[in-house]
Amino acid sequence: MSRSQADESQRFLFEEADIRGESVRLGAAYREILALHQYAPGVSRLLGEFLAASVLLANNLKFEGRLILQARSAGQVPLLMAECDHTLGVRGIARGAQEATADDNIQLLADGQLAITIDPEQGQRYQGIVPLEGASLAASIDAYFEQSEQLGTRLWLAADGDRAGGLLLQQLPAQVEKTAGSRAQQWQHACTLAATVAEDELLALDTRDLLGRLYHEDPLRLFEPSPVRFACTCSRERTLGALATLNPAEIEDILGEMGAVTMDCEFCQARYVFGREDLAELPGIDQSKTLH
Ligand SMILES: [Zn+2]
Numbered sequence: 264m265s266r267s268q269a270d271e272s273q274r275f276l277f278e279e280a281d282i283r284g285e286s287v288r289l290g291a292a293y294r295e296i297l298a299l300h301q302y303a304p305g306v307s308r309l310l311g312e313f314l315a316a317s318v319l320l321a322n323n324l325k326f327e328g329r330l331i332l333q334a335r336s337a338g339q340v341p342l343l344m345a346e347c348d349h350t351l352g353v354r355g356i357a358r359g360a361q362e363a364t365a366d367d368n369i370q371l372l373a374d375g376q377l378a379i380t381i382d383p384e385q386g387q388r389y390q391g392i393v394p395l396e397g398a399s400l401a402a403s404i405d406a407y408f409e410q411s412e413q414l415g416t417r418l419w420l421a422a423d424g425d426r427a428g429g430l431l432l433q434q435l436p437a438q439v440e441k442t443a444g445s446r447a448q449q450w451q452h453a454c455t456l457a458a459t460v461a462e463d464e465l466l467a468l469d470t471r472d473l474l475g476r477l478y479h480e481d482p483l484r485l486f487e488p489s490p491v492r493f494a495c496t497c498s499r500e501r502t503l504g505a506l507a508t509l510n511p512a513e514i515e516d517i518l519g520e521m522g523a524v525t526m527d528c529e530f531c532q533a534r535y536v537f538g539r540e541d542l543a544e545l546p547g548i549d550q551s552k553t554l555h
Pocket residue numbers: 495496497498528529530531532533
């Protein structure tokens with residue numbers, strides 16, 4: 264048995280059923296994200312599940328762009344977000360979670376809603392929203408697919424503050440098996456076995472060993488694993504774009520008081536500093552003014 268060290272995602276196919284699958288394991292990328300913040304253990308685990316799920320869902324994107332999972336709640340974590348792009352760069356944050364101490368998801372994400380956004384670089388953004396069922400991310404994503412897709416999709420997720428892992432199964436259009444009855448039976452079979460997965464197996468085993476345990480009697484085809492890494496999409500240009508949406512009077516106040524506008528990226532903590540001359544393109548910023 265080999266224990267997985269890598270941050271990677273791997274696809275597989277059932278040879279004798281119309282079902283595809285994917286697994287993900289995060290280690291260093293997850294720890295790098297956690298190291299930038301001070302989250303309580305419960306929040307760290309939740310963020311790990313969100314990161315793992317974002318990779319599983321983004322790995323099937325058919326275009327350049329990103330997938331964003333965003334939970335808003337009345338619980339201890341007002342906003343939790345994870346993003347993964349088509350190159351499998353991930354980032355995530357639990358905003359406003361400094362005081363969150365709860366250990367269970369229900370308290371952390373009480374009365375929550377989950378938004379799943381597909382954001383292509385070219386073309387239209389698409390967003391679907393579901394309630395956070397019992398504050399379980401996997402169950403909520405399952406519900407999202409139940410209401411939006413004809414083909415079954417199920418996820419299993421785990422995270423322990425050090426590693427995160429997940430497994431996804433998805434029905435494919437009929438090819439191998441044409442009759443509805445046997446398609447349903449195969450899907451049931453694959454899901455029932457996946458549901459026996461232990462958290463530690465999701466976190467520690469590489470895909471080959473994990474699938475060997477779950478499906479030792481089913482022929483599977485495994486594809487090459489793809490590396491996943493922590494990558495922030497922030498830039499000086501994007502930050503300037505965000506400043507352009509603010510009230511110019513507010514920016515003037517900050518310039519008057521501080522001499523420059525400082526913006527920290529909440530995901531990676533990169534710092535962007537703009538003096539008055541840097542803001543020349545923004546509407547309503549007076550270039551003739553001298554600093555106090
Ligand atoms: Zn950043």
